[in-house]
Each structure stands twice: as structure tokens, then as C-alpha cells.
Amino acid sequence: MKQTDIYVLSGFLGSGKTTLLKEILKKEKALGRKVAVLMNELGKISIDSNEIDGDIPLKELLGGCVCCTIQDEVEAQIQTLLVQEKPDVIYFETTGAAHPVETIDGILSPIFADQLRFKGIITVINGRQWLERSTLSAPIQQLIMEQARHASLIIVNKEDQLTEAEKAKITFELQSICSHAFTVLTTYSKFPFEKLLEMESHIYSGITKTSVHALHLSTFVYTFKKSIAADQFEFFLRELPNTIYRIKGYVKFHQAKYPDLFQYSYGMPLFMQEEMNMPLNMVFIGENIDWKKVENELNLL
Numbered sequence: 498m499k500q501t502d503i504y505v506l507s508g509f510l511g512s513g514k515t516t517l518l519k520e521i522l523k524k525e526k527a528l529g530r531k532v533a534v535l536m537n538e539l540g541k542i543s544i545d546s547n548e549i550d551g552d553i554p555l556k557e558l559l560g561g562c563v564c565c566t567i568q569d570e571v572e573a574q575i576q577t578l579l580v581q582e583k584p585d586v587i588y589f590e591t592t593g594a595a596h597p598v599e600t601i602d603g604i605l606s607p608i609f610a611d612q613l614r615f616k617g618i619i620t621v622i623n624g625r626q627w628l629e630r631s632t633l634s635a636p637i638q639q640l641i642m643e644q645a646r647h648a649s650l651i652i653v654n655k656e657d658q659l660t661e662a663e664k665a666k667i668t669f670e671l672q673s674i675c676s677h678a679f680t681v682l683t684t685y686s687k688f689p690f691e692k693l694l695e696m697e698s699h700i701y702s703g704i705t706k707t708s709v710h711a712l713h714l715s716t717f718v719y720t721f722k723k724s725i726a727a728d729q730f731e732f733f734l735r736e737l738p739n740t741i742y743r744i745k746g747y748v749k750f751h752q753a754k755y756p757d758l759f760q761y762s763y764g765m766p767l768f769m770q771e772e773m774n775m776p777l778n779m780v781f782i783g784e785n786i787d788w789k790k791v792e793n794e795l796n797l798l
């Protein structure tokens with residue numbers, strides 16, 4: 498089955514995400530891959546989408562954020578892109594307010610998660626805003642920190658507005674927060690494109706890798722081959738590490754006619770009976786997780 502790479506472009510409002518996207522699309526054009534774009538903006542009218550070439554398939558998600566109000570719409574748009582366009586790669590520009598974990602949760606639906614290869618998060622940081630972040634409210638500071646912490650590639654943008662000493666300070670601070678990420682200082686988001694191509698896939702696919710990326714926010718898609726016992730599944734959940742932030746997918750219990758839709762968020766499980774058969778895929782999102790171990794435990798259910 499063809500798998501489509503998906504990258505998330507994250508970063509606070511005005512940091513340079515659309516500038517980065519335009520830069521990436523130029524490079525992709527030269528590379529000849531089939532690209533699709535998904536843009537999420539908080540406003541009801543898209544401004545940034547006008548800046549994208551008309552020949553690139555583009556879906557807009559307006560008037561809400563992937564991390565809360567429009568998750569269903571995100572799923573539908575990605576599925577449409579996969580079916581109609583069959584792209585090699587999708588770039589998803591999130592709103593500046595989106596939290597990385599919620600974003601990944603929004604894009605990986607159990608219905609098609611096995612067709613996507615989540616390549617990671619590219620976070621754009623406005624250099625000056627980073628230096629002056631203590632003037633922002635606590636939740637915004639926390640959000641900017643989370644966007645940086647979960648990135649595989651960090652673009653410190655607006656380098657033209659920074660002194661040499663400030664650049665050194667930012668680089669030092671970011672390296673201590675996210676030593677696993679590649680950090681680059683840019684003007685107008687011009688960055689070495691090969692760093693994006695080198696990003697590891699962050700979906701665990703049964704191959705044990707010992708790269709540093711394994712110790713980071715990553716995802717795992719498991720497909721149940723049969724129905725399982727409810728009490729054993731509950732035991733499995735109780736034993737899970739608390740750095741598994743999200744699980745969602747379909748699980749079929751013995752005696753049940755149809756699978757349950759299962760949702761798990763920061764330790765809280767929720768089951769909903771489905772009215773028809775669904776693919777028994779389950780998507781996991783976690784940090785510093787040994788997915789091989791989780792897979793082995795699931796195989797024993």
C-alpha cells in the first residue's frame with residue numbers, strides 16, 4: 498500500500514510558517530514529488546492560501562483549530578486528499594495556537610493511519626519573540642515551549658532582527674531544551690531542505706531503531722487481527738506508561754457484534770459502541786515509549 502509522508506508545520510502566530518511553506522514548495526517542485534497542502538487558520542477567511550500556487554492540491558480548514566473544534570473535518574480532508582490526489586507528501590500548516598500532541602491526534606485517524614507516514618514536526622520560532630517570551634502570558638509561553646520541545650527540526654526565523662550574541666543565546670537555550678532536534682537560524686525561513694528529507698519517520702512500524710528519534714514524541718499504529726477479552730484490555734491500559742498521551746481506534750471484544758471506538762486521553766479511557774464493522778486499527782501517541790514492548794503486549798491479548 499502506498500504511504501504518504503506527512504509533515505506538520507508548527508510555530509506561534511506570525512513566526513514565518515507560510516513563508517516556510519512557500520520555501521518548501523519551491524524545493525518540492527524541483528524535486529518533482531506530488532505535494533498536497535492542508536492549511537488550518539483560525540479566521541473564517543483564508544489569507545495565506547492565496548499565496549500557494551494554484552496547481553498544488555490545497556485543503557483549507559477555517560474557523561477553528563485542529564487541536565480542538567475541527568478534528569473531524571481534518572480527518573475528512575486528509576482522507577479526501579489521500580483518495581483523490583494520492584500525494585507523495587502532505588504539508589499541514591497548523592494555526593499558531595495548535596499544540597503538537599493534539600495536532601498529531603487530529604491527523605492520524607484509525608481509518609487511514611496506516612496510509613500515512615508521520616515524518617515529524619517542523620517548528621518555526623520568531624527569534625526575537627523567543628528572547629522576549631517572559632513578557633507573554635503563561636499559557637502562551639508554555640505553548641511556544643511545547644511547540645519547540647516536540648519538533649524534529651527547529652527553524653529560528655527572523656535572524657535579520659538578531660545580534661550575534663542573541664543568536665548564540667537562542668541556539669544554546671534551544672539545544673538544552675530539545676537536544677534531539679536540528680536547529681537552524683534563518684531569514685525568511687530559507688533553510689537547508691535536505692534536513693527535512695533526512696527527518697526520520699515517527700511512526701513505529703515494527704523495526705527496532707536505536708536512533709535518538711526513538712526517544713521522542715512518536716506514534717504507533719497497531720492492527721488487531723482478532724477480537725480480544727475486555728478485562729485483558731483494561732489490564733493492558735492500567736499498566737501503560739503515563740507518557741502515552743493519546744490512543745484512539747477500534748477494538749472488538751469477544752461476544753460484541755461490532756467494534757467499539759476507543760478513545761484514551763491522558764489516562765482517561767472512553768468506549769463507544771459502533772453500529773458497523775470498522776478497520777481494527779489503533780493509533781498511539783507517546784513520548785519516550787518502547788513501542789516494541791507495547792506491540793508485544795498487544796499481541797498477547
Ligand SMILES: Nc1nc2c(ncn2[C@@H]2O[C@H](COP(=O)(O)OP(=O)(O)OP(=O)(O)O)[C@@H](O)[C@H]2O)c(=O)[nH]1
Pocket residue numbers: 508509510511512513514515516517545592593654655656657658683684685686
Ligand atoms: N524581518 C523578517 N520578516 C519575516 C521573516 N520571515 C517572515 N517574515 C514576515 O513575517 C510576517 C509573518 O510571516 P508568515 O510566514 O505569514 O507567518 P505565519 O507563521 O504563517 O503567520 P500566521 O499565519 O499568522 O500564524 C510576514 O509579513 C513575513 O513577510 C524574516 O526572516 N525576517
